Amino acid sequence: MRIAIIGAGIIGVNAALALRVQGAEVTLYDREGVAAGASRGNAGIFADYAVLxxxxxxxxxxxxxxxxxxxxxxxxxxxxxxxxxxxxxxxxxxxxPDRVERSTTALSALMKWVRPDWDRVLREAGCEDxxxxxxxxxxxxxxxxxxxxxxxxxxxxxxxxxxxxxxxxxxxxxxxxxxxxxxxxxxxxxxxHALDPLGLTERLAAHARARGCEFRQAEVSAISSTETGVCLHFPGAGTRAFDRAVIACGARSDALTRPLGLPVPxxxxxxxxxxxxxxxxxxxxxxxxxxxxxxxxxxxxxxxxxxxxxxxxxxxxxxxxxxxxxxxxxxxxxxxxxxxxxxxxxxxxxxLPDTLPAIGPLPGQERIFAAFGHGHLGLTLAATTGRILAEMIYEIPPEIDPTPCLPARFA
Ligand SMILES: Cc1cc2nc3c(=O)[nH]c(=O)nc-3n(C[C@H](O)[C@H](O)[C@H](O)COP(=O)(O)OP(=O)(O)OC[C@H]3O[C@@H](n4cnc5c(N)ncnc54)[C@H](O)[C@@H]3O)c2cc1C
Known part of the structure; x- marks a missing residue:
C-alpha cells in the first residue's frame, strides 16, 4: 500500500514507523521539515496520568x-x-460531569498503552537514551x-x-x-520524560528514513478521493496519487479536512x-x-x-x-x-473540545485518515496513535477500541 502522511511532527513520524512495519510504502510531507510545529518545544512529559x-x-x-x-x-x-x-x-x-466521565474513560483506555507502545518504538529505533x-x-x-x-x-x-x-x-x-x-x-x-523532544522526533524520523520511508519538504494544499485511492494536491497544481492519506498537520489539520466536508472543531x-x-x-x-x-x-x-x-x-x-x-x-x-x-x-x-484526538477515517472518505487533535498529549499518545492507525488501515483486530476517537463524532 502506498501511503502519504502529511505532517512530520511526533504524530506523523510515529504513524510512518507503524505503517512501515506493516509493509507500507510511506511518503511523509511537511511544508517546513521534521518537527517544525508543537513537537519541537513541548515540555517532554509522557503524561499517562492525564486521564482527566x-x-x-x-x-x-x-x-x-x-x-x-x-x-x-x-x-x-x-x-x-x-x-x-x-x-x-x-x-x-x-x-x-457526564461528558467529563466519558472522556476520562476513553483517555484512561488510551493511557494504558502509552508505556508499552513507547517502550517498543524507542527500543526498535534505538532511542531509549x-x-x-x-x-x-x-x-x-x-x-x-x-x-x-x-x-x-x-x-x-x-x-x-x-x-x-x-x-x-x-x-x-x-x-x-x-x-x-x-x-x-x-x-x-x-x-x-523526554530529554529532548525535538531530538527525539528527529531521531525517530532518521530511523524511519533508514527503514525506507521517504521524506519530502512540500506543502499539501488539498486531498481528494479517487475511485481507487487518494490524490494529493500541491500549490502550483501538481498532484500525486496514493492508496491512502493520513492527515497529521497538528493545529493546521482542519485546513485539509474542511474542504472534505468535515467541520472539525x-x-x-x-x-x-x-x-x-x-x-x-x-x-x-x-x-x-x-x-x-x-x-x-x-x-x-x-x-x-x-x-x-x-x-x-x-x-x-x-x-x-x-x-x-x-x-x-x-x-x-x-x-x-x-x-x-x-x-x-x-x-x-x-x-479538540473533548480532549480526545481524532484518529480514523474521515466520514464518507474511507481512504483519508485523521491523526490530529492531541492537544496537551501529543508526545504522550504518539506511539499509541501510530499503532491505532496501523490496526485500522491494515485491518488488524484492534487491542484498543478506537470508537471514542473516530472523526465521525463531529459529522
Ligand atoms: C508548551 C507546550 C508544552 C507541551 N507539553 C507536552 C508534554 O509535556 N507532553 C505531551 O504529551 N504533549 C505536550 N504538548 C503537546 C504536544 O507537543 C503536541 O500535542 C504534539 O506535538 C502535536 O504533534 P503533531 O505531530 O500532531 O503536530 P505538530 O508537531 O504541530 O506537527 C504538525 C506538522 O505538520 C506540518 N504541516 C501543517 N500543515 C501542513 C500542510 N498543509 N502540508 C504539509 N505539512 C503541514 C507542520 O509544518 C508541522 O511540522 C505540549 C505543547 C506545547 C505547545
Whole structure:
C-alpha cells in the first residue's frame, strides 16, 4: 500500500514507523521539515496520568478572568474571541460531569498503552537514551492547595495512576533546589520524560528514513478521493496519487479536512516555553506548578519551563510577556535559577473540545485518515496513535477500541 502522511511532527513520524512495519510504502510531507510545529518545544512529559479532560465543570464562570488576565495560566485573546466562540461553547459543554466521565474513560483506555507502545518504538529505533524514568512531582504552596486538588488525584488513582503525597522536609529531600514556599507535593513515581523532544522526533524520523520511508519538504494544499485511492494536491497544481492519506498537520489539520466536508472543531491552544541552557540549579525530575499551569523539565538541552494556555489562534504573533511571567514564577520557585541564555518559544497545541484526538477515517472518505487533535498529549499518545492507525488501515483486530476517537463524532 502506498501511503502519504502529511505532517512530520511526533504524530506523523510515529504513524510512518507503524505503517512501515506493516509493509507500507510511506511518503511523509511537511511544508517546513521534521518537527517544525508543537513537537519541537513541548515540555517532554509522557503524561499517562492525564486521564482527566481539560474541560471541567464551572468553566463558564472562568471566562471573564481568562479575557482580562492576559498573563494568567489560561487566557483568551480578545481579538480571537469571535472566531473562538463555537469551540469555546463546545469546550464548556465538555465540562459537564457526564461528558467529563466519558472522556476520562476513553483517555484512561488510551493511557494504558502509552508505556508499552513507547517502550517498543524507542527500543526498535534505538532511542531509549532519550527517555528517563525518574517520576514527576506536582508542588503546592500549602497543604490546603494540595487538599483542594485531591479529588482529581483520587480519580487518577481510580484509573491506576500511582501517586504519593509528599510533605515538608520530604519534599525538600526530593528536590533541594525548590523554594521553601512549597510545603506539599504529589509524586508520581512511574512517570517518564523526554530529554529532548525535538531530538527525539528527529531521531525517530532518521530511523524511519533508514527503514525506507521517504521524506519530502512540500506543502499539501488539498486531498481528494479517487475511485481507487487518494490524490494529493500541491500549490502550483501538481498532484500525486496514493492508496491512502493520513492527515497529521497538528493545529493546521482542519485546513485539509474542511474542504472534505468535515467541520472539525480544532483550535490552537498556544503554549510557551523558556529553555535555560545553564540554569544553575538541578531538578531531579520534572516539577509541575499546577496553580501556575506549567512544568519545569530537566532536559539534555537545559531546563525547560513550559506550558500554560493562550487561546489566540494561529496567526497572531507570540505574546512573549506570557513566557516572561512564567520565567518569573520559575525564579520564585527555584531561587538559584540563572536565566542567562534563556530561549523563548511558542507552539500550537492542536486541541479538540473533548480532549480526545481524532484518529480514523474521515466520514464518507474511507481512504483519508485523521491523526490530529492531541492537544496537551501529543508526545504522550504518539506511539499509541501510530499503532491505532496501523490496526485500522491494515485491518488488524484492534487491542484498543478506537470508537471514542473516530472523526465521525463531529459529522
Ligand atoms: C508548551 C507546550 C508544552 C507541551 N507539553 C507536552 C508534554 O509535556 N507532553 C505531551 O504529551 N504533549 C505536550 N504538548 C503537546 C504536544 O507537543 C503536541 O500535542 C504534539 O506535538 C502535536 O504533534 P503533531 O505531530 O500532531 O503536530 P505538530 O508537531 O504541530 O506537527 C504538525 C506538522 O505538520 C506540518 N504541516 C501543517 N500543515 C501542513 C500542510 N498543509 N502540508 C504539509 N505539512 C503541514 C507542520 O509544518 C508541522 O511540522 C505540549 C505543547 C506545547 C505547545
Amino acid at each position: 479532560p481539560e474541560a471541567r465543570p464551572g468553566l463558564r464562570r472562568e471566562v471573564p478572568r481568562m479575557l482580562l488576565d492576559r498573563n494568567g495560566p489560561l487566557s483568551i485573546r480578545l481579538r480571537h474571541l469571535p472566531k473562538l466562540l463555537p469551540w469555546l461553547r463546545d469546550f464548556i459543554r465538555e465540562g459537564q 532519550l527517555r528517563v524514568s525518574r517520576g514527576t512531582l506536582h508542588v503546592y504552596r500549602s497543604p490546603r492547595a494540595m487538599h483542594d486538588a485531591l479529588p482529581d488525584w483520587q480519580v487518577m488513582g481510580a484509573h491506576g495512576v500511582r501517586f504519593e503525597p509528599v510533605m515538608g522536609q520530604a519534599l525538600r529531600d526530593l528536590e533541594p533546589a525548590l523554594s521553601r514556599d512549597f510545603q506539599a507535593g504529589v509524586l508520581m513515581p512511574d512517570l517518564s 480544532l483550535e490552537s491552544e498556544r503554549g510557551y516555553n523558556v529553555t535555560l541552557p545553564a540554569a544553575g540549579v538541578t531538578l531531579n525530575r520534572p516539577v509541575c506548578l499546577p496553580e501556575r499551569g506549567f512544568y519545569m523539565t530537566p532536559m539534555s538541552v537545559g531546563l525547560r519551563i513550559g506550558g500554560r494556555v493562550e487561546l489566540g489562534g494561529l496567526i497572531a504573533p507570540p505574546r512573549w510577556s506570557r513566557a516572561d511571567v512564567m520565567l518569573r514564577h520559575a525564579r520564585n520557585a527555584l531561587p538559584g535559577l540563572d536565566p542567562k541564555g534563556a530561549k523563548r518559544w511558542m507552539g500550537h497545541r492542536p486541541s
